[in-house]
Amino acid sequence: MTTSSGPILVPIGFAEQSILALEQAVNIAKITDSELFLLTVVEEPSTMQKLFSSYKESQEQLKEQVREKLEGLQEKYCSDLSRDSDCMVSVGAIYEKITEVADMIGASLIVMGTNGAEIETRKKFIGSNAYNVVRSAPCPVITIKGKEHRLGCNTIVLPLDLQKETREKVTTAIQYARFWDAEIRVFSVLLSNDEFVKGKLQRNLEQVEQFIVDKGVKCQAELVNVSDVSLSQAVLNYSEKVNADLVMIMTQQESDFTLYFLGSTARSIINESDIPVMCVRPVKKLDTTSYELQ
Template sequence: MNKIIVPIDFSEHSEYALEAAVKLAKNGDTEILALHMLEISDAVLNKTDSEQQQKAIFFLRLAEKRFNEFLDKPYLKNVNITPIVKHFKVFSEVNDVALEHNADLIIMGSHGSSGLSEIFVGSNTEKVVRHADIPVLVLKHKFEKDNFKDVVFASDFSSKSVAVYLKASKLFKALNAKLHLLYVNLPSDRFKSTNEIDEIVATFLMTADGNLDNLQHINFVSDYTVEKGVLNFANKIGADLIAVATHGRTGIAHFFEGSISEDIANHAILPVMTFKL
């Protein structure tokens, strides 16, 4: 990875994200873009009178001072970090910065606490995820490890998932992480035989990779819901991260004709990384 964006709101959770970015950046010469969004209204920014202009300048300088103090931490010494202050009003505009700087990843700390229900319900994290064209890593707790070792990536192995699979494979290869591809077989009308699953997966891998070399990394589990299957499998193998796909601005993707990403992101204790379909 070349560039990682970390939105900073001076909270404990944004520091979790910043610390994680530093750890992941050690895997290469990665620049960390620490982004603080100063939510100044258009009424202040567009005023022509000197009093309002002075207010805008005051708030900008105050933010920059607080930002510099926030970034004055021992673990940031000798780190390639670039502070950026924007007068954005909404967190969805983080994607504009990502595109402008050709960033590879956005890392955010989530304030979800009780059942983690706030992660994708009316939160700034949700706004970033829904508008981001690049992967977003969501952390609910302090990232204690130095890197991701085992990553669970659930898929229905349909043609629409090929592009996301290729993005995920490239990213996790750069992070030296092992990707555990997972298919969750469900009961009732969604049930598929072993032969049917084998055929779906083989077709998928031939389309995506042009070979079946990754067939050894495919895992099949049976459960009553996809989210239960993913969470139980992640717990079984001691995974460090769960990866899911989203439909971007239209919200969270629904794999296997049922809800998965919202429930996984809201209930997983592990970090969750989203990829836009």
């Protein structure tokens, strides 16, 4: 499918994950006929550094060196794109500049690498630049953590819960499934033996599955019963089981841990998944008691 989409932004830190992210972004840009922007953010100098007159000269030299490296990557990876590509170097807080540039260029997607959390407390309370981008970005964000990934996408995993299923996530999944001719695997996690909850989850799954199939996209739905792992681990386990190429989640917190650590389930999935994760930021909450897809 070659329907044109908006620009794709790729933050580049020159680590292995950011190069993998660039490779994936180039592949998506080819499929969606999108422009591609490569961005490196040079962190703001400290107050002490600013006291010395030489810091401006050093910073300009650094920016020039970074631009040269970016242009080298652009030439290597972007030369056969049908649309334009460009390089940008900015100074400031990394995640703030990424979201600022994404907004400025009207990005339809951000694709970025992440090394995950280094320590447990950081995972819970601070998060990474990638997670902060996910929380504040004006568009969907794909995070790349694993060492290698297939180009393209055969299987998209779409976890659903009772309270916050939104049109945005399902519609975005359909959009990208069409780009790749991929199958969507819709599933819900049953964390209790409550028959009412089970019945409602099953009805939601069937409704979403039928909606996706009616849009001409391959889909399978499954209710997974777990009792000994967290919601995030259940998502990761299922994604590995079906050999997923992409996991799609909402950046808001899932129903079982509402407001806990500002989205601990989403954060755990982003930090721990070796499969690329697409985070869709919801525009608004829907009435969860009368949810209908249109």
